[in-house]
Amino acid sequence: MTSSFPIAALCAAGLAVYCLPSLAADAMPPRLTVTGSGESSAAPDMAILSLSVVREAASAREALSADNAAMAKVVDAMKQAGIADRDLQTSGLSIEPRRVFPDDKNPGKAPQIVGYTATNSLSVRVRDVASVGTLLDRAVALGINSGGGIEFTNQHPEALLDTARRDAVRDALHKAQIMTDAAGIGLGRIVEMSDAGTPARPMPLMREKFAAADAVPVQAGENTYRVEVTVTFELGK
Numbered sequence: 001m002t003s004s005f006p007i008a009a010l011c012a013a014g015l016a017v018y019c020l021p022s023l024a025a026d027a028m029p030p031r032l033t034v035t036g037s038g039e040s041s042a043a044p045d046m047a048i049l050s051l052s053v054v055r056e057a058a059s060a061r062e063a064l065s066a067d068n069a070a071m072a073k074v075v076d077a078m079k080q081a082g083i084a085d086r087d088l089q090t091s092g093l094s095i096e097p098r099r100v101f102p103d104d105k106n107p108g109k110a111p112q113i114v115g116y117t118a119t120n121s122l123s124v125r126v127r128d129v130a131s132v133g134t135l136l137d138r139a140v141a142l143g144i145n146s147g148g149g150i151e152f153t154n155q156h157p158e159a160l161l162d163t164a165r166r167d168a169v170r171d172a173l174h175k176a177q178i179m180t181d182a183a184g185i186g187l188g189r190i191v192e193m194s195d196a197g198t199p200a201r202p203m204p205l206m207r208e209k210f211a212a213a214d215a216v217p218v219q220a221g222e223n224t225y226r227v228e229v230t231v232t233f234e235l236g237k
Helices: 004-012 060-080 129-141 158-183
Strands: 031-042 046-057 088-100 112-126 146-153 187-195 223-235
Touching: 031 158, 031 187, 046 060, 046 088, 046 129, 060 088, 060 112, 060 129, 112 129, 129 146, 158 187, 158 223
Parallel strands: none
Antiparallel strands: 031 223, 046 112, 046 146, 088 112, 187 223
């Protein structure tokens, strides 16, 4: 108890500057936060095809058997064309009853099952983009009659994302410098920097029903990788 009294007395006597935090010292300097964006584009080097076989029959077993037989031919054709096992994946399998519902003439009649529809979907990664059209032609000829989704992507986008991030940081620096120059104040050090979120890349997408096994024109275009960063600066005087 005797040792604590002198400290309290000193604080009360006018040395509170040593006992309480200084507001001037703890005040946060003014800051500026900006968001910069960067983009990098490249031609895709891989396509992901979504292909489906749909078969109808009087029974679920018949529909599934017909569906399996057609899809087995498609898978075999993909392998013969050089598609590796790791690039072939069943993405969906369903068996649904087909019902006839009552109409105005038979309002009290219960829905009736008149058959079954089996759908088998296959995802195919094509690492030779130039062969996409040929593979689609072949798949349709062997039984593909639904789906048709094409997603163009890049197998190794890391370098593209790095370029986009560098450009995003440069953009943020440029914006901050323009703003502070216009305001007549100095731009201080960076105190915080973060990626604004998951990089987004718009990709060409085609979802059409295949009407015939004619040559399929495929335009891969370019993939654009966009990155945003948020940078916080201290402001000078």
